[in-house]
Amino acid sequence: MQLHDVWFVLIAFLWVGYFFLEGFDFGIGVLTKLLARDRRERRVLINTIGPVWDGNEVWLLSAAGGTFAAFPDWYATLFSGFYLPVLLILVCLILRGVAFEYRVKRPEERWQRNWEHAIFWTSLLPAVLWGVIFGNIVHGVKINAHKEYVGSLLDLFHPYAVLGGLVTLTLFTFHGAVFASLKTVGDIRERARRTATVVGLTAAVLVIGFLGWTQADKGDSTSLFVLLVAVLALVAALGANRLGREGWAFVFSGVTIVAAVSMLFLTLFPNVMPSTLNESWSLTVSNASSSPYTLKVMTWGAGFAAPLVMLYQGWTYWVFRKRIGTQHLADAH
Numbered sequence: 340m341q342l343h344d345v346w347f348v349l350i351a352f353l354w355v356g357y358f359f360l361e362g363f364d365f366g367i368g369v370l371t372k373l374l375a376r377d378r379r380e381r382r383v384l385i386n387t388i389g390p391v392w393d394g395n396e397v398w399l400l401s402a403a404g405g406t407f408a409a410f411p412d413w414y415a416t417l418f419s420g421f422y423l424p425v426l427l428i429l430v431c432l433i434l435r436g437v438a439f440e441y442r443v444k445r446p447e448e449r450w451q452r453n454w455e456h457a458i459f460w461t462s463l464l465p466a467v468l469w470g471v472i473f474g475n476i477v478h479g480v481k482i483n484a485h486k487e488y489v490g491s492l493l494d495l496f497h498p499y500a501v502l503g504g505l506v507t508l509t510l511f512t513f514h515g516a517v518f519a520s521l522k523t524v525g526d527i528r529e530r531a532r533r534t535a536t537v538v539g540l541t542a543a544v545l546v547i548g549f550l551g552w553t554q555a556d557k558g559d560s561t562s563l564f565v566l567l568v569a570v571l572a573l574v575a576a577l578g579a580n581r582l583g584r585e586g587w588a589f590v591f592s593g594v595t596i597v598a599a600v601s602m603l604f605l606t607l608f609p610n611v612m613p614s615t616l617n618e619s620w621s622l623t624v625s626n627a628s629s630s631p632y633t634l635k636v637m638t639w640g641a642g643f644a645a646p647l648v649m650l651y652q653g654w655t656y657w658v659f660r661k662r663i664g665t666q667h668l669a670d671a672h
Contacts, residue, residue: 342635343628346409347611349641350402351604357398358469358507359596364392366515368435368462371455373512374519374534380527381455383663385439387522390659393436394652401648408637412486412627413611420480420488421472424495428465435461466511467504471495474503477553477603479613484620486627499552506549509542510599514592517576521585524664532580535588539577546573546595550602557606565605569598 367388375381407414418425434457442454478499481490516535520528550566558566576591607613611627614620628634 342631342638343409343624344609345638346405346628346634347604347608347624350405350409351601353398353402353405354604355597355600357395357402358511358600359593360391360395360398362466362507362511362596363515363518364388364395365462365466365511366513367519368458368515369466369508369512370515370519370531370534371462372459374516374527374531378451378455383523383527384519385442385458386663387519389439391652391655392439394655396432397648397652399432401645405637405641409629409634410611410622410624410627411629413622416482416486416488416612416622417476420482420490421475421495423492424468424472428468431461431465463508466508470504470507471500473507473600473603474500474549476612477557477607479615479621481616482612482614482620482622483616486620486622489616499549502545502549502552506542506545506599509538509545510592510596513539513542513576514589514596517580517585517588517592520580521589522662524662527664528662532583532585535580536577539573539580539592543570543573543577546570546599550599553602553606558602559606562602562605565598565602569595569602572598 367384371381371384375384403414406417438454438457438461442451442458445451472495475495475497478497480488481494483489513535516531516538520531520535523531547570550569554563554566572591572594576588576595579585579588579591609624610621611624612622614622629637
């Protein structure tokens, strides 16, 4: 295996980690409208991710930075061709972070309600758009001989990509509902489990359709195995949630996301962005990568930094592992 292949695997790992961790963040944001009945319950949901949401976004920064350094042509084509969806995601992530911090700065109901609206929409939109973007990456887009995207914005919203957006939205919301049931106590915990059942069943139908389409179009025996893992893990997550085993439900919902995203990268390799105009114009791990020396230096840096980041994040989750409920909230705000 050459270094550009190794870095494709590493970048895939970073995206898998990002969707696993940020997935329940987005899900919690969506559930502030779907699950919470009042402002105190919305505070409970937000507090379940309060200590960890910003750390989860480190995975996105690492994935984007790794792509820029290891595969500059992939980065350039992706972020220039998809600049409007990517820009919208970045704006949402910025506003979402501001909303988390500013929501409790003033006691006025209107002030807090507006920031709560912002948390909902800036969680929902990225949850959809990431699925649309990765649906296009796997399906292929209009790339010419100069490695430039020559399609329009509307070209990105074809049925396969839209289905991908619905899959990520429902799967992240299910993941968030399971996380909410794992991290809360009382009535909100029980309602989170019921919500997880409804959303999870919807996600199961969409996941089977999307991954089945991917398998029929680009799959092989390995991707078929990973597809089965994703589907069985989702069924197991629904079963564990039904039995009130929130820990196992969260593990299996996470395995579903890991397997689904891994399948997309498996069907993509050795391409990084297929061209629908001419197969020979596709960006691959070899023609889109940096020099071997650059990849070698990056490998040493990643080998040193990545374990430290993962250890710190693991410690953070351990420290803030307790369940919370409305009874644990201060009266202010």
